[in-house]
Amino acid sequence: MKRRLNILSIFALVLILLIGCTSESSTDNNTTNKQNDNADTEEPKQGGSITIASASEPGNLNPLIWATSSDTLVTHMVFDSLVIPDEELKMIGSLAEKWDVSEDGKTYTFYLKEGVTWHDGKPFTAKDVEFTYTSLAHPDYDAGAYWRVDPVVGAAEYKAGEAESVEGIKVIDDYTISFTTKEQFAPFISGLFIGVLPEHILSGVSPAEWAKHDSNRAPVGTGPFKFDSWETGQFIQLSANKDYFKGAPHLDSLVVRFGDANTMLAAFMNKEIDITSVPIAEIESIKSLDYADVVLSDQLSVYYVGFNAKNDHFADVKVRQALAHATDKRVIVASILGEYGEVADDIFPSKHWSHSPDLPIYDFDKDKAESLLEEAGYKKNSKGFFEKNGKELSFTLQVPTGTKEREKTAALLKQQYEAIGVKMELLSLDFPTLVTKLLPQTADGKQREVTKDDYDAYILGFGIEADPDEYRSYFGSAYMPPNGYNFVGYSDPLVDELLDKQSKEVNFEQRQQYIWEVSKKLAEDEIWIPIYEQSATYVANTKVAGFTPDFRGVTFNAREWSVK
Known part of the structure; x- marks a missing residue:
């Protein structure tokens, strides 16, 4: 970890200075007409359910298949990544406890969190990480994320069918894995921000078949919410992962409902859903509702x-x-x-x-x-x-x-x-x-x-x-x-x-x-x-606490949401 900070310290410092105003203005701009004057100082209530609107139905719930914002609205809650961005876009560990970088800046060794389980109870290990990133270089993979592993030694050869594995990805033990790049690659850590897949479910399945595999519509992840059901054209329902390694969500369940902006806004006004984006032209009228908080967020x-x-x-x-x-x-x-x-x-x-x-x-x-x-x-x-x-x-x-x-x-x-x-x-x-x-x-x-x-x-x-x-x-x-x-x-x-x-x-x-x-x-x-x-403009029912969207995604912090 120390070596990583030496290489990127200047980058991180300038990044903080230059985009720190983003996170600050997000805090300033996440104002509402009547939002949480004192409720957010109270302990979050445990239990309950929230329904959030999505403008489009997801196409895939496998985060490695051409991920769109409609997909990540759900997959950010179901899957976890080795690393994730913090509010200043600095990468921090998630499934990874920490990592070291070699003196030549080419080998990254990740030490994984122990005791993490998949939603079906199977243990998460370095084999899952190896499987995920090796799959991105598989000859049959053509779903847009190969660039994340392209810098790794042997990725090109494996993709071309000239090798049986990616030489630069090595499992050291159940909770340690290393990646070696061909050259120093500045954004390598950032490229690892993508959901890790379960080897025990997809091993032996060609990436060309992932979109048709049952797991694409019934995913198993390690994230804060578990997949329950998908009613085509209507909604996806999730339930809290009580065993989540960062701590269980406050909510018992969360529903993602699909529909166009007008339909979803009408559903909000009828109190059928709790969170939706709101067209700018409708903000002033929405502010007049005594159960509505208008929430603004900067976007990158x-x-x-x-x-x-x-x-x-x-x-x-x-x-x-x-x-x-x-x-x-x-x-x-x-x-x-x-x-x-x-x-x-x-x-x-x-x-x-x-x-x-x-x-x-x-x-x-x-x-x-x-x-x-x-x-x-x-x-x-x-x-x-x-x-x-x-x-x-x-x-x-x-x-x-x-x-x-x-x-x-x-x-x-x-x-x-x-x-x-x-x-x-x-x-x-x-x-x-x-x-x-x-x-x-x-x-x-x-x-x-x-x-x-x-x-x-x-x-x-x-x-x-x-x-x-x-x-x-x-x-x-x-x-x-x-x-x-x-x-x-x-x-x-x-x-x-x-x-x-x-x-x-x-x-x-x-x-x-x-x-x-x-x-x-x-x-x-x-x-x-x-x-x-x-600016991203949302409206949330006043019963919702902890809804603070930012440029990382609307549901990025859904684990912190609660019902007052």
Whole structure:
């Protein structure tokens, strides 16, 4: 552990200074209209149940399969990880009691907590950890998290079928395991923040079959809550893990109910559910309810429009830059988010150290937008729309339902783009359906590469979960599906080089500089148009105590929730 602190002490110190304001403002902003004036000073009541809303039904309850926010809402409560981020994004032990790092910075030895059991009573050991991370490099694994073990010695050979195991993962005894990386890898610890799977349940099951395995809909973890049942299209029910190694939850049970924002808000008003996100437009009216606490939380995320680089129009950077100039972000923020949002010009969150102070800015400028389209060879036709070689500049924006602010933003973007002569259609779909567009599959269920016919553009949010190296899976040339999340098909040699350099750089200032250079190049290429950052807005019944969401996830601290 001492060696780890020596290597990352500067990183941690600057991280605290730079994002400490995030956790502080989260505390300040987690204000409510009538929240817990003195109730939170009382001892939490034991027992009871809480129902929380989810905008979408989970697609998978195996945390290693293309995890989405709808999935992690549940899996954060069912599974535990070797390490987890604290409120300042520093990694701390969870299933790991502690760890040491070798003098050369390449071998990490983890000492696991003893006495931890799986929800079915089986003991948790280092074999489970070995199984989990070895599975990420399995030749049949194609569900997006290989990058976490890619730095480990022998991972590439095992993935290629040239070895029978991952050489750099070694079980020393039941409660000790080591990982050896090929080179020093700055974000390695952060990459271990992912749920550990039970070897005794999935051993012998090909990762290609995990999505179809019973455990994907009835998971067994080591987390604070146990899976009970899943009523498709309705809810998932969990019960307290009374034997949880960090201490049993205060609640007896917790229900995650699925539905769109309007349905869930109505259910809250009818006291059918206890916690839900609340559209900004509804906050003032919700505050009038004597049983409602409005809770705000900062997020380390940016909402953006992403383009399919294989699309004939969006393959041209000038078209993407034109649409950036046609996006009136200030109008969007002022009319939709108000005090709960701010304009974003960087795809890295402004409250995180990865955010660069020096980037190309695409101010709203209709004339500039049209000029760029003309430079790209487009001319307006008789209907007032740009076209090139007889093909009209029109596209479809995929809009996932469930977040009113995002849906309203899409509607404004349609108006703004058509005002310069670009035709855009909106296609509303639920989030799991959007995932099938961004991460398409073959007829036999295997992930495949994205083509220009899969989608044109989409609107989503992206946030840093533990470390900005997560962006590598979204923009690195080697991480296009099925090998990662680069579903926009972006490829640039300089970005690849910089992403590789930052991952190996243990000097914080130099690593930060590499990431700033990445953000500058991505801003020049504008494959994502960052639009705004938004506070997360929730409403909780006043009977709920301990609900303090932050950028790590809504249910990250569900063990602390209680009913007054």
